[in-house]
Amino acid sequence: MRIGVLTGGGDCPGLNAAIRGVVKKALQLGWSVVGIHDGWAGLVQGRVEPMTEYSIAGILARGGTILGTSRTNPFKKDGDVQRCQDNMQRFGIDALVAIGGEDTLGVAEKFSKIGLKVVGVPKTIDNDLSGTDYTFGFDTAVFIATDAIDRCKTTAEAHRRVMVVEVMGRHAGWIATFAGIAGGADVILIPEQPFDIDEVCEAVQRRHKRGKLFSLVVVAEGAHPKEGQLVLQAEKTDSFGHARLGGIGNLVGAEIEKRTGIETRVTILGHVQRGGIPTATDRIRATRLAVAAVELLEQGKYGYMTGIHGNDIGAVPLHEAVSKIKTVTPQFFKVAEVFFG
């Protein structure tokens, strides 16, 4: 058996740990592995490399992905699907492990439907994939965002300011909710709950009246005001049709300062949440999910994604995993709200 492995979509900490898991498990089974460069783009263009023990040496703790990534969608361009199938044959690839989020695994699902032997491994810092309690990458992003909140809090307190910290989270506010709870945020704004800017300002003012002269507001990039629009950084969209987000924090910060008169500063964390070394939890999650994906191939169970279900690793059909976004459950958000004052 010869398998191919690729990483697609936005990178996240733990991708290299997952690649290592796939290669190690495959080698243990006596299989050979090829790494496909830059996600689905590499399969379209026939850019692959053989993977050995040496290819994965020392990568467990490294951020990024040694294979590279892209947001190429072969189902968007005439002829690309056929090119992928031809390259599978050309390089003798029997089956694929696709490591990605909803877009990359959406492509995997489409390939599975037309007969390709493919399994998926769930990654994304956003933690918004269905079929798994957690995606790898999320824990590291929460760790980084919490650290940033802690740091912004001490400077907010020193200057008696409001600090707005914008974190990633396109459709779901998992990072904002987790890091907000862990960092003791005074307000958390997430895409799932359109916010009322009056209420945000009232929360800040209530704190001031209680003698708390600083406040920390966490906002997910996909959060939006009631009946409002998302703030787009640019009109550009990627090949999956996603607009580039980022900047809602500036809007919220400006409004708070204007309405409350309290000096306000904004920090947009952006891609620092996606870079650098993965936490131990993400390394373990990535490794377990990747090893289990190769085991699915061994069992001939194609068209599935591995997932974390409690303490266990299970499998869900790819179509279930990509059919809907996993949003923040009210139970989590209610806990966060206790601290809004």
Ligand code: F6P
């Ligand atoms: O999907 C993960 C994510 O980090 C989103 O939260 C964010 O909107 C997006 O990727 C940004 O991706 P990029 O800047 O790489 O296009």
